[in-house]
Amino acid sequence: MSQQALPLAGFRVIDYSHFLAGPYVGRCLAALGAEVIKIERPKTGDAGRQHAWFVGEDGEYSGYFLQLNMGKKGVCVNMKDPRGREFMEKLVDTADVFIENYRPGALTKMGLGYEDLARRNPGLVYCSISAYGHTGPDSHRAGFGLIAEAKSGIMQMVGTPGEAPPLLRISLGDMYTGIHAVAAINAALLGRVKSGQGQHIDMALYDTLVSMHEYAVQCYTLSGGQEVPVQTGHDMPTSTLYGVFRAQDGDLVIAAQVDDAWKRFAALVEQHGGPAGFASDARLHTAAGRNAHRLDILAVVKPWVAAQPVAEVLALLDAIDVPGAKVQRIDEVLADPQIQARGMVVEQDHPVLGKIKLPNLPFRFSGCDTTIHQVAPDLGQDNAEIAASVGFSAEQIADMQKDGVLYSA
CATH class of the missing domain: 3.30.1540 (formyl-coa transferase, domain 3)
Incomplete structure (x- = not known):
C-alpha cells in the first residue's frame, strides 16, 4: 500500500481551548495531519492539566491532558503584555483554523473574537464551541457537557423508572460536539477552496445533543405531542427484544x-x-x-x-x-482482541513517564496512518520554534522568554 500524505498536512491550527471539547477537536485535526499549536496561559496552563488521572513521581502529569493534546505543539504566552498580543496577532496571520471554547464574548474582550481575527486573516476558519451557542436567550450562560446532557432530554430517558437518572460517565456532549466541529471545520476548509473566504462556525453542546435524538423528537412531533419517551430501565418497549x-456471572x-x-x-x-x-x-x-x-x-x-x-x-x-x-468492564475492553487488532490503544514514548497507553482515534484511511505517536507538549515547550516561524528574531525571543511573555515550565 502506497502511503499518502495525511489529509490536513500543511494546514496550521491554533488551539486556543481548554478542558475537553476544543482540545479534542485539536487532537483530531492533528491526527489528520495539521500542525496544531496549543496555546496556554502562563504558570497554570490548560485547566485540563489539573484533571485526573494523575501520573508521574509527584503526580505532575494529567492523563486527561496527555490524551486530549497529543500530537500538538505547545506555546504559553502572556496576552497581558503587548509583545504577547503581537505574538498572537502574527500567529493568527499564518493560521488556517482557530479553535476556542470559552463563553461567548470572552475572547472578543481580548481582541481574539472572530470579527477581529477575520479582519486580519479573511481566510481563517474560526470554530467556537460553547454550551448554548453564540445566539439565543441562553447564549451568555456557562455550561458543561453535564448541563447539555440534562437539558437535551437524553438523561431523562436513561435509567430505572421512578429513580433519578444516572450520570452517563462519558462526556457525550463534549465529544459529540467535538467530532461535529471536526466535520464542520473540514467542510469550511473545502468551501474556502472555492470562495477564498473563511467563516465562523458556532457549535453548541446543547444543539448537538438535541440533534442526536434518532427517535424521541419524531416520536413526540409525529404523534401530535401524545408520546413522550420516558425511562424504561433495561430494555426498549418499542423494540422488543x-x-x-x-446472567449467572455477569x-x-x-x-x-x-x-x-x-x-x-x-x-x-x-x-x-x-x-x-x-x-x-x-x-x-x-x-x-x-x-x-x-x-x-x-x-x-x-x-x-x-x-x-x-x-x-x-x-x-x-x-x-x-x-x-x-457488558464489559474497561479492563476487558482493553484486552479485547478486536480492539487490539484495530489498534484502538496507542502506545507512546514519554520522555519522563516512559511508555504510556492511551485510546486511539477511530479514523482508518486506506492510504495513510492517523495514529499519533507524539506525546502532548509540556507547558510552553515549543515557544521558540513557533515564535521564529512567525518572524521574531532570536534576540526578541530570548527577551520574551526572560520576561515571561513566552513562559515555559
Whole structure:
C-alpha cells in the first residue's frame, strides 16, 4: 500500500481551548495531519492539566491532558503584555483554523473574537464551541457537557423508572460536539477552496445533543405531542427484544428485535429449556405483536438468561446469528482482541513517564496512518520554534522568554 500524505498536512491550527471539547477537536485535526499549536496561559496552563488521572513521581502529569493534546505543539504566552498580543496577532496571520471554547464574548474582550481575527486573516476558519451557542436567550450562560446532557432530554430517558437518572460517565456532549466541529471545520476548509473566504462556525453542546435524538423528537412531533419517551430501565418497549439481561456471572445485551432474528431466538429459547410453543406463538412474529406482549416475553427470557453463564448464552446466540455481547468492564475492553487488532490503544514514548497507553482515534484511511505517536507538549515547550516561524528574531525571543511573555515550565 502506497502511503499518502495525511489529509490536513500543511494546514496550521491554533488551539486556543481548554478542558475537553476544543482540545479534542485539536487532537483530531492533528491526527489528520495539521500542525496544531496549543496555546496556554502562563504558570497554570490548560485547566485540563489539573484533571485526573494523575501520573508521574509527584503526580505532575494529567492523563486527561496527555490524551486530549497529543500530537500538538505547545506555546504559553502572556496576552497581558503587548509583545504577547503581537505574538498572537502574527500567529493568527499564518493560521488556517482557530479553535476556542470559552463563553461567548470572552475572547472578543481580548481582541481574539472572530470579527477581529477575520479582519486580519479573511481566510481563517474560526470554530467556537460553547454550551448554548453564540445566539439565543441562553447564549451568555456557562455550561458543561453535564448541563447539555440534562437539558437535551437524553438523561431523562436513561435509567430505572421512578429513580433519578444516572450520570452517563462519558462526556457525550463534549465529544459529540467535538467530532461535529471536526466535520464542520473540514467542510469550511473545502468551501474556502472555492470562495477564498473563511467563516465562523458556532457549535453548541446543547444543539448537538438535541440533534442526536434518532427517535424521541419524531416520536413526540409525529404523534401530535401524545408520546413522550420516558425511562424504561433495561430494555426498549418499542423494540422488543432489545435490551440488557443478567446472567449467572455477569450482564449481556441481546438484539433480537428484527422478525427473522426473533424467530431464530425464540426457537433457541424453546429448544434450550423455554416453554413449549414459545417459538410458534404467531402473536410474537411481528414487531407490533412483540411490543404488545413485551412483559410476557421478558417473563420467559429473563429467567432463561439468568440460569446460564454469559459465555454460554453468547455461544448459543452466535450459533444462530443473533447479535449479543457481554457488558464489559474497561479492563476487558482493553484486552479485547478486536480492539487490539484495530489498534484502538496507542502506545507512546514519554520522555519522563516512559511508555504510556492511551485510546486511539477511530479514523482508518486506506492510504495513510492517523495514529499519533507524539506525546502532548509540556507547558510552553515549543515557544521558540513557533515564535521564529512567525518572524521574531532570536534576540526578541530570548527577551520574551526572560520576561515571561513566552513562559515555559
